[in-house]
Amino acid sequence: MEPTIVNAKPRYRPATLVEPPGLGYLLLSADIEPPSGPRPFPSRSTTRTSLLNRLKSAAADLALLDAVERATVYRTVLAPPPSGYARKVERPARYDVQVLVETGSPDEITAVEATEPYTQLRKEFDTDASRVDVMRARCVKCIADVDKSRPGLFLFNYFVADDAGVALKLWDHLTGWFMTETGIDNSTVLQPTGDSQYAFVNHARWDYGVPRLWLRMFTKPSFWSFVQKNMNENRTGSMPTLCRLA
8 A cells, every 4th residue: 555645745755765784683672761751851870871881791792793793772862752643552662771783684683682692681681671672673774874883863763553564655755854854864764574563663863962853853844744744644653762872
């Protein structure tokens, strides 16, 4: 099926995509002290700080494996309550810690999960997390790969939808808005290769901070009339978390 596009705006053309990386992805998303209710900010505590330090050490060991390209630890700085179609989710994505493990290919994910460094990474999570969701994925759409080698404002946007195929095609139509209005020039769309409550997760990065992004998005009438309207029309929701490198 094709998505239904309402209030189409020619200036927001679908992005020109490049060949997706052939990597495998393990995204571990956890609740330590996540935001709740209307509050968008996670708690800052010694528990989360200690866990992040242990995760960075475990991720460094994991990255030494031949099958692992990168293992990156993130701390959430803002996770707003779900809106629109995402309100239907029983346990919304408002994680406050994420680790993204990139393997040489999707076929190597299972072998990496069987290693001692990955087992240690999971043990660190299980010590303090009330919830850990693991998504095994491949990249199906790419504007440009996300630079994880330097600081920035990172996005993990967790999508839910009645029809994942429609939602992926809708992403093509809406990405032009984000490129024009927020200046985004990179993005990888990670699609689950197994069971997941998410249709896909969009990962991206900006060189500026939360206040500027907030102004560029939510003060624009077109965000509500074009982006949010089309999401609702196609029974698609997203739950963004904005992060920094740990």
